Amino acid sequence: MIYKAYPFRLYPNKDQQALIHQTHGHCRFVYNHFLSLWNTAYKEEGKGLNRSSMSKLLTKLKKQDETAWLRNVDSVALQTSCEQLVDAFGRFFKKQNNYPRFKSKKNAVQSYTTKNTNHNIAIVGNKIKLPKLGLVKFKQTRALEGRIMRATIHYHASGRFSVSITCEVPEFQPLPKTHQA
Template sequence: MFRHKAYKFRLYPTVEQEILIGKTIGSSRFIYNHMLNAWNSSYKKTGKGLSYGKCSAMLPAMKKSGDTSWLKEVDSVALQSSIKNLADSFNRFFKKQNQFPNFKSKKNPVQCYTTKNTNNNLSIIGNQVKLPKLGLVKFSKSREVNGRILSATVRKNASGKFFVSLLCEEEITELPKTNKHVGIDLGITDFAVLSEGQKIDNNKFTSKMAQKLKREQRKLSRRALLAKKKGINLFEAKNYQKQKQKVARLHEKVMNQRNDFLNKLSTEIIKSHDIICIEDLNAKNMLRNHKLAKRISDVSWSSFVTKLQYKADWYGREIIKIDKWFPSSQLCSNCGHKDGKKPLNIREWTCSVCHFHHDRDINASINILTEGLRIKQLA
């Protein structure tokens, strides 16, 4: 079955290519903001907004105009993609899927633009990737790209590093059946506990970097105050910008460690099991608990479940989500007796009916698996 799959690589552009990337990002942001303003003005005057077609038709005239003739220097498809993103934002807003579109800011830590493959203007040649207007750009080819390249998103992170994400259409075959099922209980002390008895350690990536981050962020604050005292704009304060990049690199390192851990774990679980049963947790509401918010955000349950879901769709596996109110920790997995709610500090308990001794988390994961298989039979 043909699926869309993204590959992300680090780019190593020349100085000239960096300048052109910056111009393309800035032009795409300008077009987005200009069209959003035109859309809002049209709605105030006529009670109707603009369509993608009307906005797109305004672009050629803007390129011919003396004030905005610089738009001709950059990739035209990237500008069209910016308008398409705006139109998609409005469509999602009207469907109540997101909030009203906001103006883009150059202060955003991640700046990017998207271009599409037309007449094979996107391709990989050796250790270089061919991009419109930029030509051949060196990149770190960590793996082979399969399938047809549909689009490319060029991104500049707050750390100053450049990346390209290639969206490809390729045939992904389903994995052979294993006839194994697993229940997963997500937690904070242990990241995940499997019904097979395996406990996955919570690596606490943010906590390990917390001391270093705190020290570097204090330096950043001091340099910001010093620049303000001297009356220097923060964008022009070189020491502040250097420190800002240093802090961004630390955050990026934590993010990369977490993503690597989640990708490897989710792939291993998908390869080893046909059916995966997991709790349908509402992490957004759980983050309102200020005592646990930092630790919950560090474990990234939502990201893990998302990775499990799309990999299951690719490889022919099944994800069954259990209701968040299901009392997985209160039921005895041996006899089914509901033993009552227990405080979090109780990690082991014995059933009052069958006297079976339980590890709290392993028992919960077994109950999640049992409930998941019951739901599958009813479906």
């Protein structure tokens, strides 16, 4: 099986736009918070955090009174931010990327990713069902193939919203060789 992404334009209403912006901010906060924790843990103990410890710390963080606002958005998106940080450190240690940097609110494109669990991402007519957002109008330019795995919601500085849906599709079968040009 291979993964294939399908980008589409989103047309959320005002309430959905506010929730998307809120989710972007919360995911950025979680990423930066755990990057800071990773840096301090590495300086003190000589090793960073792992995925399971970050997950436990995220649960504790959501239960605290001063960060209770983290419960307002999609929990899977917050967990995905932690996973992206772990992946960024994995690429850094393999010398594929530079050291992970803090995310900024001033980036031209803000995005967050959520996973498909219990069919919470689905296409219903000319709308897409997303966690916490409900049905959002979108422009479907082609049909999806395979099983939906995750969706990444982007906000561009120009004011556009888009969604990239990643699907799991069977591998392509090579065509038979004809030995002709």
